[in-house]
Amino acid sequence: MQTIKRKHLLYKSKVNYGDYCINHVQGCAHGCTYCYEMKSKINKGKIKDYKTWTQPKIVENALELLDKEISRLKEKIKWVHFCFSTDPFICGQKEVADLTLEMIVRLNNEDIRCTVLTKGIYPEELATEKYSRANEYGITLVLLDPEFQKTFEPGASPLDKRLESLKHLHEQGLKTWVSIEPYPTPNIFKQDFNKLLEKVKFVDKIIFGSWNYDKRVSEYKGRKEFYLNCSETLKKFCEKNGIEFHVKIKGREFEKFKNTGIFLT
Numbered sequence: 001m002q003t004i005k006r007k008h009l010l011y012k013s014k015v016n017y018g019d020y021c022i023n024h025v026q027g028c029a030h031g032c033t034y035c036y037e038m039k040s041k042i043n044k045g046k047i048k049d050y051k052t053w054t055q056p057k058i059v060e061n062a063l064e065l066l067d068k069e070i071s072r073l074k075e076k077i078k079w080v081h082f083c084f085s086t087d088p089f090i091c092g093q094k095e096v097a098d099l100t101l102e103m104i105v106r107l108n109n110e111d112i113r114c115t116v117l118t119k120g121i122y123p124e125e126l127a128t129e130k131y132s133r134a135n136e137y138g139i140t141l142v143l144l145d146p147e148f149q150k151t152f153e154p155g156a157s158p159l160d161k162r163l164e165s166l167k168h169l170h171e172q173g174l175k176t177w178v179s180i181e182p183y184p185t186p187n188i189f190k191q192d193f194n195k196l197l198e199k200v201k202f203v204d205k206i207i208f209g210s211w212n213y214d215k216r217v218s219e220y221k222g223r224k225e226f227y228l229n230c231s232e233t234l235k236k237f238c239e240k241n242g243i244e245f246h247v248k249i250k251g252r253e254f255e256k257f258k259n260t261g262i263f264l265t
Contacts, residue, residue: 027086029055115136118140166178197233
């Protein structure tokens, strides 16, 4: 696997439900076509194209940097998130998974809990005593239709296997969550939102966010009502089932709804 070196690893996240974050890989073999990070790096000239992005490079000095930065930042860190601009368990990339597991162990040994988000498959060993019970594990699950995955998440793990690995961790008593983001408008891909929610009913938290950076969304005349209806549906579902939730929708037209109870930010 190709490697790169970095000068820094841990950084303070600007995401309002995050704290510190680690991205120990550049690129992602899952090749999600809606990936904002990929599009941003191409636009800024940091990577050449989609093919380059789907050939990930691991940070070879990641453990060295982590040890140094834990010592310096330990008192400031509430938790560390894996990852916002790559995937900690990229399918078919054992080196990435091994590095992720080692980094989680080192953080946990310093009493720093970790939150993790993946479109890969969670190793069952995360439920062993080697890892903190305070860690939280999530998957991105946007639609249940395999055709959606073929089009938009071609290299990610199969939807059922992804969900199965998360459910296993939940059954071992670990806190689990699902990110339903970016959720497409019906002119991009249709789905019964309630069926998706029922599939993830076992989790402790759900994060929901709109589909962005696509002119098809802005062209969809019912965009505002669609996302508000989804948010209301999610709110009622989570309140009924005792699930935490967090809604993220961009756009000035949604500003006035921030204090309605739908939005938690």
